[in-house]
Amino acid sequence: MTAAIEPGAEGRLQGLRDALATCWTLLREDPARGVGGALMIFSGAISGPLLGLALAALVGAGAEGRFGAAALAGCWVAVLAVIQLTMGHFTTMVFGVLGERAILATTARLVRATQDGTTLDRQEDPEFADEMSLLRQDVFALHYVVQGLLETLAVVVQMLVTVVLLGRLQPLLMFLPLAALAPYFAGRHATELVERTRKEVEPEQRKAHDLLTLTQQPGPMMEIRLAGLSLELARRQGELINGVAARTRRAEAVAALVRTAGQVVFGAAYGLALLLVVRDAVAGHSGAADVVLAIVLARQVAVGVTQILSLTLDMQRAGKIGARMRRVLGAAREDAAMTGGTGAAPQALRDGIRLEGVSFRYPGTTRDVVSGLDLALPAGSVVALVGENGAGKSTLVKLLCGLYRPSAGRVLIDGRDLAELDAQAWRDVTSAAFQDFVRFEFPVQQVVGIGDLPSAEDAAAARRALRDAGAEGVLTELPDGLETRIGTSFPDGRDLSGGQWQKLALGRAMMRRSTVLMVLDEPTAALDAQSEHLLFERHLESARRAAEARGAIALFVSHRFSTVSMADRIVVLDDGSVTEQGTHAELMSAGGRYASLFDLQARGYRS
Numbered sequence: 001m002t003a004a005i006e007p008g009a010e011g012r013l014q015g016l017r018d019a020l021a022t023c024w025t026l027l028r029e030d031p032a033r034g035v036g037g038a039l040m041i042f043s044g045a046i047s048g049p050l051l052g053l054a055l056a057a058l059v060g061a062g063a064e065g066r067f068g069a070a071a072l073a074g075c076w077v078a079v080l081a082v083i084q085l086t087m088g089h090f091t092t093m094v095f096g097v098l099g100e101r102a103i104l105a106t107t108a109r110l111v112r113a114t115q116d117g118t119t120l121d122r123q124e125d126p127e128f129a130d131e132m133s134l135l136r137q138d139v140f141a142l143h144y145v146v147q148g149l150l151e152t153l154a155v156v157v158q159m160l161v162t163v164v165l166l167g168r169l170q171p172l173l174m175f176l177p178l179a180a181l182a183p184y185f186a187g188r189h190a191t192e193l194v195e196r197t198r199k200e201v202e203p204e205q206r207k208a209h210d211l212l213t214l215t216q217q218p219g220p221m222m223e224i225r226l227a228g229l230s231l232e233l234a235r236r237q238g239e240l241i242n243g244v245a246a247r248t249r250r251a252e253a254v255a256a257l258v259r260t261a262g263q264v265v266f267g268a269a270y271g272l273a274l275l276l277v278v279r280d281a282v283a284g285h286s287g288a289a290d291v292v293l294a295i296v297l298a299r300q301v302a303v304g305v306t307q308i309l310s311l312t313l314d315m316q317r318a319g320k321i322g323a324r325m326r327r328v329l330g331a332a333r334e335d336a337a338m339t340g341g342t343g344a345a346p347q348a349l350r351d352g353i354r355l356e357g358v359s360f361r362y363p364g365t366t367r368d369v370v371s372g373l374d375l376a377l378p379a380g381s382v383v384a385l386v387g388e389n390g391a392g393k394s395t396l397v398k399l400l401c402g403l404y405r406p407s408a409g410r411v412l413i414d415g416r417d418l419a420e421l422d423a424q425a426w427r428d429v430t431s432a433a434f435q436d437f438v439r440f441e442f443p444v445q446q447v448v449g450i451g452d453l454p455s456a457e458d459a460a461a462a463r464r465a466l467r468d469a470g471a472e473g474v475l476t477e478l479p480d481g482l483e484t485r486i487g488t489s490f491p492d493g494r495d496l497s498g499g500q501w502q503k504l505a506l507g508r509a510m511m512r513r514s515t516v517l518m519v520l521d522e523p524t525a526a527l528d529a530q531s532e533h534l535l536f537e538r539h540l541e542s543a544r545r546a547a548e549a550r551g552a553i554a555l556f557v558s559h560r561f562s563t564v565s566m567a568d569r570i571v572v573l574d575d576g577s578v579t580e581q582g583t584h585a586e587l588m589s590a591g592g593r594y595a596s597l598f599d600l601q602a603r604g605y606r607s
């Protein structure tokens with residue numbers, strides 16, 4: 001999905017469309033301010049050639065001794081000079097405001113598209129991750145880029161007026177802007193060089209950034225410090241950054257040489273043009289006013305060319321932002337069309353969930369981590385999933401939550417393919433807590449409440465969810481109860497232990513009241529045995545209630561067999577396939593892998 005530099009007329013047309021789309025992205029947030037800003041840019045640009053005319057009129061009237069006309073022309077010179085000098089400040093202010101609005105709106109649009117629209121496997125695709133990383137940087141440059149683009153268009157209009165005026169003085173001067181093509185094409189080539197390198201070094205850049213954020217997050221920072229990894233990580237980061245910087249510098253140096261060559265060609269033509277005008281003046285074919293006008297306008301061409309040359313970079317950049325946006329939003333639409341079932345999600349289960357020949361392979365890998373899996377999760381059952389590290393338990397959980405699409409086979413919800421259901425509607429009737437939960441640094445009410453957005457501020461619902469998660473104890477230790485802000489990024493934030501964070505994450509998963517699938521994927525790793533036991537007792541109580549009310553299924557993944565044995569049905573996964581399943585008693589009497597692992601753990605506890 002990476003866009004190569006698109007060649008040919010169609011590619012250029014698409015580039016123009018993408019650049020215009022980028023402008024629209026900025027202007028749509030406040031069209032009135034956008035139009036006002038554009039008018040300022042155009043009036044600033046056109047004031048240049050008009051200033052030349054006013055100066056020529058002033059010199060002409062002065063030479064002929066017409067004081068009134070000279071005074072009027074002088075006033076025009078002053079007004080146009082003020083416009084030329086000040087318009088830039090106002091446009092920068094207007095585009096600054098537009099930029100802030102566009103950043104917020106575009107970021108929200110991208111988040112909506114990528115969070116709701118794209119599948120997890122798309123988001124894990126390294127190429128897509130590069131596109132998103134570049135786009136996040138680009139969004140902050142949106143207003144500079146669009147302002148630059150409009151200035152380019154204004155300079156084009158300015159050049160047209162300038163050329164007509166020059167042609168009236170000396171027809172040969174009309175060809176002067178042709179010499180501008182040399183720096184123009186040189187500039188384009190130079191930009192492509194730099195942009196290609198930027199894309200090539202992006203994976204390294206991202207790796208360096210990831211290393212930096214890793215060393216700054218409180219969780220990893222502790223482990224890194226204990227393992228004495230800081231210097232090694234800093235060394236690796238330095239290596240990556242130096243490598244990226246060296247390649248970028250090389251590309252920029254080559255680009256600068258290419259641009260200079262283009263400018264030299266134009267410089268020679270400019271010198272020749274001025275010689276022509278002076279020759280006409282010496283021969284007596286024109287007056288002083290014409291010489292002044294020619295000097296001002298020819299200089300205008302030079303300034304215009306330089307501007308077009310530098311602003312062309314913005315124009316290409318705008319096209320690239322638009323193209324990236326098009327590809328990312330296109331990918332989201334493509335995913336939505338593929339996964340975008342429209343079927344309503346069931347509010348209750350009669351039959352249950354069945355996996356039929358389900359296989360799954362992570363993007364960019366060559367091995368199925370789940371292969372040809374058949375499994376039935378009956379309505380109203382409490383199912384435990386066990387297996388060694390890497391057996392595929394979390395992958396299976398994510399397939400059930402609809403976060404990944406199976407590469408083959410189907411997940412059937414009461415006989416209906418999950419792919420046919422509206423993805424968001426299915427997520428609304430699913431709740432899940434994962435081992436790698438997010439530490440939202442909000443007040444506790446929100447940390448828990450956002451598990452069910454419509455009741456995010458409902459204190460009674462948050463308290464009930466915390467009770468279901470066996471986490472009331474966390475609340476009593478906090479000075480302001482549900483209002484306590486947690487996390488250390490803010491001065492008034494309270495830090496929590498790993499287990500306390502995990503209990504809040506569990507509470508968040510318990511917020512939703514009408515789910516038909518409740519998943520706990522090793523959410524108790526940071527809990528002590530007593531807390532885990534309490535949690536599962538509470539969880540089983542609410543799971544039984546939900547099973548009775550609407551046939552809800554509770555699925556949990558755990559490595560603690562004392563917890564696992566509480567389930568109605570235990571499924572043993574090995575290398576992406578189901579190797580055993582049944583009740584605890586059935587599996588123990590079968591004497592297979594489950595029984596031996598259970599005995600091993602029980603012996604460990606006894607000794």
Ligand SMILES: Nc1ncnc2c1ncn2[C@@H]1O[C@H](COP(=O)(O)OP(=O)(O)OP(=O)(O)O)[C@@H](O)[C@H]1O
Pocket residue numbers: 124362363365369387388389390391392393394395396
């Ligand atoms: N995002 C990913 N990209 C590529 N491979 C992955 C990804 N996530 C998991 N895998 C691989 O898929 C296999 C199954 O992983 P999974 O996390 O489902 O196992 P698990 O049984 O939950 O393990 P654990 O008990 O350690 O949590 C592993 O070999 C793992 O390396």
